[in-house]
Amino acid sequence: MTSKWPSFVTKDLGPDDDAELMRRWEAYDRDMKAIIAKGGVHQDDDGWWVETATGELIGPDPEIERPRTEEEIASAKPLADALPDLAESIKRSRGRPRKAYAKEAVTLRLDPRTIERFKAQGDDWRARMVEAIEKAG
Numbered sequence: 860m861t862s863k864w865p866s867f868v869t870k871d872l873g874p875d876d877d878a879e880l881m882r883r884w885e886a887y888d889r890d891m892k893a894i895i896a897k898g899g900v901h902q903d904d905d906g907w908w909v910e911t912a913t914g915e916l917i918g919p920d921p922e923i924e925r926p927r928t929e930e931e932i933a934s935a936k937p938l939a940d941a942l943p944d945l946a947e948s949i950k951r952s953r954g955r956p957r958k959a960y961a962k963e964a965v966t967l968r969l970d971p972r973t974i975e976r977f978k979a980q981g982d983d984w985r986a987r988m989v990e991a992i993e994k995a996g
Contacts, residue, residue, distance in 0.1 A: 864917045865890035867924050880926050888921040 867887040872880055891908065894900060900908050900917060908917040927935075939946040977984035 864894070866918065877926075884921070884924060884926055887918075887924065891918060891921045 865887050867883060869880060869883065894917060895908065899911050901911050902920065903909055906920045906923045908920065909915065910917055938949075974984075977988050980987065
């Protein structure tokens with residue numbers, strides 16, 4: 860069964876398949892331009908072409924999908940340089956904020972019988988073990 864609209868599938872390609880990647884994109888570009896030239900389609904805010912009569916998505920604009928040249932890739936700026944505000948907001952939003960007094964992970968070798976006694980008292984055995992150590996200190 861063939862699709863009504865052209866597609867640009869690349870998930871089966873490897874890093875050394877540049878020629879095949881370009882061949883597929885050129886076919887997609889050619890097919891999409893033919894559909895656009897016929898009319899009856901419009902582009903949405905995300906750059907996708909939509910069949911006007913049905914609202915069916917046809918596909919992304921070929922320029923969005925176009926493989927970038929080595930020169931374009933080499934001239935690309937890091938996110939922090941191109942969009943500093945966005946880069947900073949991403950940096951701030953990663954993970955939990957650091958606590959002023961963070962707990963430290965340690966390795967401690969204990970007698971297995973001691974561990975079993977704490978485990979026998981319930982699932983919160985680690986917290987109770989911390990309490991016992993704090994009382995002893």
